[in-house]
Amino acid sequence: MTAQETDVLIVGGGPTGVTLALELAVHKIPFRIVDRELQRSDKSRALGIQPRTLELLNRHGDVRKLVSQGNLSSGTTFYLNGKKAADIDISGLIEDSVFPLILIISQCETEAFLDGCLAKHGFAVERGLEATSIVQDPTGVTAKLSDPDGVEETVRAKYVIGADGAHSSVRRAAEGLTFQGAAYPQDFILCDAHVRNSKLAWNRFSLCLGRGSLAVFPLKDGTCRVVVSRINPRVDVEPTLEDFQEMLNQLHPDAGELYDPTWISQFHLHHRGVNSYRDGRLFVAGDAAHIHSPAGAQGMNTGMQDSINLGWKLAKVIQGKRPDSFLDSYDHERRPIGQHLLETSDKMFTWGCSTNPFFISFRNVLFTWVLPWFVSSRNRRANIFKFISEFGINYRDSSVVGTASGYSGPVLGGDRAPDRMIKSAGKERQFLELITPDTHHLVLFSGVGDDAITEQAILEVQSAFANKNSDEAKVHLIHDEAAGGPNVSGYIDVGNHLHGQFGCSKPSYVYIRPDGYIEHIGFLSEFQVLLEWLEGNCLSPRDG
Structure with a gap:
């Protein structure tokens, strides 16, 4: 069977993969983007789009339409043992962007926006195709794609990019890549539900600490997400709405009453990173390259910005305007970002979700005094938001600037x-x-x-x-x-x-x-x- 040829094969049709497809499409680079799932998930999943990501997405379409579908968060309110401890206001901290705030929106809406932008170029994710074999050689990559009926096709590409998540088939096919790290010991449960009798500020996150911890993210349609870190989980017992309500009553009594849940799940978290974002003609991006705690809402944004960094570089090399070695700058520029994110989110996560009772007591007492002092300074708020917003990312140490x-x-x-x-x-x-x-x-x-x-x-x-x-x-x-x-x-x-x-x-x-x-x-x-x-x-x- 004759192999179908393309310049770039993107494995994985989530936000990271579609963002890369957009970057290639504007440069008119031939590509295919495949995903083994037959349809997109209807679950909300990643909720936060950072200001820098909004700014970059605006290069492909009017991102104000996406913003109108979600909530703009102007800060975070901290609670300690059920009492309000501090309020971090981020409004007015960014003066050189028309997107100064974090957008809280379902990943479903984000993916719909990206798919719409890609459709304008005449492309779409090819669904129900799984990469079952990926083999590179000095002149290209041969990939075998299989559909749900077992029908197989062979694709020959100059480069293959793994945007296929934590269990990436592309990363596994790259002999030179490792994915070192470990799982966090905590057990987490998540719930998207409607809420009534609530005093939530709908333009604020809530982070609540005490014996255990939880986060509340108000959504635009009168629902909210509650994520709970449990100290003494009930093993092999599915979480119920009552479990979330019990924690809310303890740590955030102003949140109100949950009802009519649309999604309840439990999960564990990992922190892992690759030793290189490139292995010859194979590249990884997003969760295929780095997974970490959701602290700071950085994961999806970092993956999309991986793709934005890589896309134009692939285009330049394929067009013959840069040498192949230029693609090494993708790893040199983006891997330090991923490593710093792993380290930073790990520290944030440890402070917020520790299961050590002595540390919890120390943290709660310390935060009672430190948080009000911290948020009183505009400069301190601006510095932390510069990291979270991803406006602070730079490539000053890169050899190609x-x-x-x-x-x-x-x-x-x-x-x-x-x-x-x-x-x-x-x-x-x-x-x-x-x-x-x-x-x-x-x-x-x-x-x-x-x-x-x-x-x-x-x-x-x-x-x-x-x-x-x-x-x-x-x-x-x-x-x-x-x-x-x-x-x-x-x-x-x-x-x-x-x-x-x-x-x-x-x-x-x-x-x-x-x-x-x-x-x-x-x-x-x-x-x-x-x-x-x-x-x-x-x-x-x-x-x-």
């Missing part, structure tokens, strides 16, 4: 590109609306005030770049607000806030990757450095 000599602004090579308002012909829009996922972007800042250069000078730089534009990057001109005038090319920086966010008070350039992170940045006086950088990192057609 750079900063020109002499430049030392607040944003450096490897950092996220911030957002602010710009305008053209009197119409305002967000800067990040310009940063589409299909290409690189060169942003030329005029500088502000006495340091600003003329429109003619900035157009000359644009012209000089045209002959060196191996990435086919889009060029955007951002002018000092004082430049004004209806005929000015490019955009006016409203309030010069974007210049300030980037640290570009002097004429500067910013070269932004398709994933919204800065590849290179510097003053325009060092523009030749960028041209040399591109010449050293990009392949011409004859090089490929």
Whole structure:
């Protein structure tokens, strides 16, 4: 039987897999995405979408439609032994994004949004196909896919990506990958149910500690999720609604009365991570690469951002614009993120869900004093939210990003590109609306005030770049607000806030990757450095 050929085979059609498919689709890379399940789960599963993920998803569709279907959480309320101990307000902490809050929404809705975005490109997850064999060689990967009737087909791909979860078949096929870690000893139960007579703040999480711990997540349709960590679980006994109500009465009496549950489950948690995200032509992303506690609502978001990092890099290599070794940067950039997440969520989980009675007593007394002090500082709240929101992620240590000599602004090579308002012909829009996922972007800042250069000078730089534009990057001109005038090319920086966010008070350039992170940045006086950088990192057609 002749093998069907494609450039990329994605195994796993969850949020991580579909996000990768979107990244490939915008670059017009041939791919297939398969999932062994015949249909999507109707259970809510992962609930939190972090601000940075919303920002990145907005590159593929109007994410405000997704936001309208869920709850925006403006913080967390802590309870100790049934009494309110502290309230962490995160509103107003983020100024350079139109998505400053965490979205609480069922994974079903998230997947529907992603599927809709993918359908616009003419693609969909192929369901009921399981990868039963994956074998790589120096020139590609041969995979066998089997349907529920046992009918088998062979697929030949240049690369295969495992977005197929904790029991990944792709990871198992990669001889060089390990998945080390262990299970947490605690027993957990979960319930999605309606609630009445509740005093819940519907724009807040509730984290409740005492003898045991629980978390409450209000959902938009009048339901909530309750997750309980049990100290003395009843082995082999299915949890009931009464078990959740009993814990709520002890630790969160304001929560109200649960009724009409839509999902009750019990589970154990693991913390594991791979030793590499790449093995030759095989890659892993999301839960196939890292699993951990749900503390901080990071798991699904990290998997989707794994895919956003990998997608454009696969495209560049397949298109012959980067060497195959460029794909090593996926592991170099994303594995430290995954490792840090494992370590951080493990610490958060240990503090919140310990079963040691002596530690529980110590923690509860300590939190009584520490939490009110902690939340009283805006800077402390901002620092913790920078991690949780994932706006703090950067790739400054990566070998495929750079900063020109002499430049030392607040944003450096490897950092996220911030957002602010710009305008053209009197119409305002967000800067990040310009940063589409299909290409690189060169942003030329005029500088502000006495340091600003003329429109003619900035157009000359644009012209000089045209002959060196191996990435086919889009060029955007951002002018000092004082430049004004209806005929000015490019955009006016409203309030010069974007210049300030980037640290570009002097004429500067910013070269932004398709994933919204800065590849290179510097003053325009060092523009030749960028041209040399591109010449050293990009392949011409004859090089490929």
